[in-house]
Amino acid sequence: MSYEISDEEKLKIAVHFMLSSPPGEINEVLTDVRVLLDNDNLLNQTALSAFREYNKTQMYATELPELDYPLLITEYGELSPNTYLDPRSKRVYSFDHIQQTFSGEFREAESSEIFSAVEDYRSAIDMAINQYVFEYFADHSATVYEQKGKEIVICISAKKYSPQNYWNGTWRSVWKLNIKNGKVKMKGTIKTLVHLYEAGNVQLNTLKEESVDVTVSDPESTGTSIAKAIFETEHKYQKALQLNYLEMGDTTFKSLRRKLPITGEKVNFYNIYSKKIIGQTSNNKK
Amino acid sequence: MTDEQLDCALDLNRRLPPTNVEDNLAGLIDLVPDLTEDLLTSIDQPLKVATDNGYGRDYLLCDYNRDGDSFRSPWSNQYFPKLKDGALPSKKLRDLEVQANEMFDVYRDLYYEGGVSSVYMWDTEDGFSACVLIKKVGEQNVKKPIQGVWDSIHVIEVTDKGRVATYKITTTVMLSMITEQKESGSINLSGSITRQSETDLKFEDQSSHLINMGKVVEDMESKVRNTLDQIYFGKTFDIVNDLRSMNGLKVDRTRKEEQQKVFQNIVNSGNN
Numbered sequence: 001m002s003y004e005i006s007d008e009e010k011l012k013i014a015v016h017f018m019l020s021s022p023p024g025e026i027n028e029v030l031t032d033v034r035v036l037l038d039n040d041n042l043l044n045q046t047a048l049s050a051f052r053e054y055n056k057t058q059m060y061a062t063e064l065p066e067l068d069y070p071l072l073i074t075e076y077g078e079l080s081p082n083t084y085l086d087p088r089s090k091r092v093y094s095f096d097h098i099q100q101t102f103s104g105e106f107r108e109a110e111s112s113e114i115f116s117a118v119e120d121y122r123s124a125i126d127m128a129i130n131q132y133v134f135e136y137f138a139d140h141s142a143t144v145y146e147q148k149g150k151e152i153v154i155c156i157s158a159k160k161y162s163p164q165n166y167w168n169g170t171w172r173s174v175w176k177l178n179i180k181n182g183k184v185k186m187k188g189t190i191k192t193l194v195h196l197y198e199a200g201n202v203q204l205n206t207l208k209e210e211s212v213d214v215t216v217s218d219p220e221s222t223g224t225s226i227a228k229a230i231f232e233t234e235h236k237y238q239k240a241l242q243l244n245y246l247e248m249g250d251t252t253f254k255s256l257r258r259k260l261p262i263t264g265e266k267v268n269f270y271n272i273y274s275k276k277i278i279g280q281t282s283n284n285k286k
Numbered sequence: 287m288t289d290e291q292l293d294c295a296l297d298l299n300r301r302l303p304p305t306n307v308e309d310n311l312a313g314l315i316d317l318v319p320d321l322t323e324d325l326l327t328s329i330d331q332p333l334k335v336a337t338d339n340g341y342g343r344d345y346l347l348c349d350y351n352r353d354g355d356s357f358r359s360p361w362s363n364q365y366f367p368k369l370k371d372g373a374l375p376s377k378k379l380r381d382l383e384v385q386a387n388e389m390f391d392v393y394r395d396l397y398y399e400g401g402v403s404s405v406y407m408w409d410t411e412d413g414f415s416a417c418v419l420i421k422k423v424g425e426q427n428v429k430k431p432i433q434g435v436w437d438s439i440h441v442i443e444v445t446d447k448g449r450v451a452t453y454k455i456t457t458t459v460m461l462s463m464i465t466e467q468k469e470s471g472s473i474n475l476s477g478s479i480t481r482q483s484e485t486d487l488k489f490e491d492q493s494s495h496l497i498n499m500g501k502v503v504e505d506m507e508s509k510v511r512n513t514l515d516q517i518y519f520g521k522t523f524d525i526v527n528d529l530r531s532m533n534g535l536k537v538d539r540t541r542k543e544e545q546q547k548v549f550q551n552i553v554n555s556g557n558n
Binding site: 003004005009010013014016017020021022025028029031032033035036037038135136137138139158159160167169170171190192194195196197199200201202203204205206207208209234235236237238239240241242243244245246247248249251252253255256257258259260261262263266267269270272273 | 290291294295297298299300301302303304305306310313314316317318319385389392393396397398399422424425430432434435436461463465467469470471472473474475476477478479480481493496497500501504507508511514515517518519521522523525526527528529530531532534535536
């Protein structure tokens with residue numbers, strides 16, 4: 001009989017699988033994991049925290065009740081395991097991690113819960129970024145936070161789910177801004193994840209770190225320059241991705257397996273068999 | 287219960303990152319140890335390469351040439367590490383297996399210009415089965431920074447039906463493209479697709495089986511290669527462009543409307 005690991009170790013594996021779910025598929029993964037673990041008591045103890053961590057990593061975005069814009073679920077806005085700050089309205093919203101919706105409950109943020117030393121800049125950046133995501137992302141979701149020490153964090157999260165066509169994808173960028181000595185130092189991390197699963201499992205996973213500087217002036221102009229810098233950097237990155245794709249498809253793929261042999265014709269197996277062409281192949285090449 | 291568990295394990299395997307397929311399989315086995323044999327048979331892994339030192343040739347490892355912890359070389363028909371009474375194909379089937387390995391070696395050279403291939407056969411009630419494996423690791427260096435790896439796993443069930451034989455082929459091709467570069471950062475495009483088909487072909491003697499298997503594998507690989515091309519280098523990137531538009535959503539909308547106008551004009555002029 002094979003060595004069997006403890007229940008706690010099995011739970012760790014189950015949670016790890018849940019956190020590795022592609023965008024839009026955590027419920028399907030939970031269903032699978034529930035059947036494999038076969039221990040609902042154990043699973044229910046950690047399911048909520050697994051969903052919470054997943055939603056934050058995904059920067060899951062959904063519409064706020066009675067407001068016409070979405071709020072992102074992120075570590076930057078988390079005030080408690082199920083409450084999240086909306087820096088724009090200065091309200092704190094309750095979020096149901098398993099249902100992935102805002103419950104409708106909210107309250108005004110306490111002064112201790114928000115930083116507003118550079119609120120005029122945060123607000124201007126918020127407007128400029130929202131203009132950018134509205135124009136370039138079909139699923140336009142972005143939240144701009146002020147954090148301790150006047151650091152500003154811009155979170156952009158776009159998702160597209162098409163399970164009926166067996167694919168899902170996200171684009172997530174996080175830009176951290178430090179305003180100091182008349183300059184804004186920006187550090188960005190851009191991630192894309194695409195999952196295709198019609199009779200197979202194909203995943204694209206990309207990660208890019210960026211660094212850009214912008215000069216500070218009045219809030220509105222600064223907001224515009226920042227959004228412009230982000231737009232240009234992300235645009236350049238997407239172009240670089242495209243070039244890589246072309247190379248992968250044209251060069252790398254072809255050098256793995258040709259479309260046809262060099263003769264330009266399909267193989268004549270009868271000839272190979274009857275002529276017994278043995279030992280004349282390049283069998284020592286890798 | 288076990289059937290449902292196997293279905294869930296396979297569903298999970300289609301969702302977890304394919305680049306971690308070995309860890310995923312280990313995790314699944316740890317979760318449900320009773321399913322170990324089923325999981326090892328149903329979940330494809332990137333092929334490992336071993337060397338038959340006696341013959342000076344490489345061969346591929348899979349569940350079909352495994353007995354315990356040893357693997358049988360298709361060249362010498364011996365197990366490494368040495369195994370007493372390891373499972374072997376019948377003499378008649380071994381002769382066919384030898385010829386199949388030689389034939390697919392040529393096929394591999396023609397299409398892959400490198401790489402390693404192996405064919406393993408086993409007797410079944412109404413015929414025999416064969417697995418045809420091919421692995422190609424692309425060249426990677428400063429000038430070619432993208433690492434590509436191709437694994438073909440074909441399992442063919444051959445059923446003798448008198449003058450005709452049925453060849454049922456199940457194919458999985460695993461393809462990965464990984465690179466790390468200054469302008470485009472880290473890119474990992476990995477995964478596999480699986481296809482099946484069934485063909486009836488005439489057969490006179492054992493040599494027909496070889497030729498028929500060759501055709502069946504070649505046809506399947508051609509189709510799968512096309513699909514991989516479309517999915518990997520077409521569809522995945524289309525989705526990235528759906529997430530973030532290169533030209534802006536307004537431009538996209540205008541272009542789409544113009545395209546529809548042109549299409550409508552064509553339809554209208556066709557109707558006149």
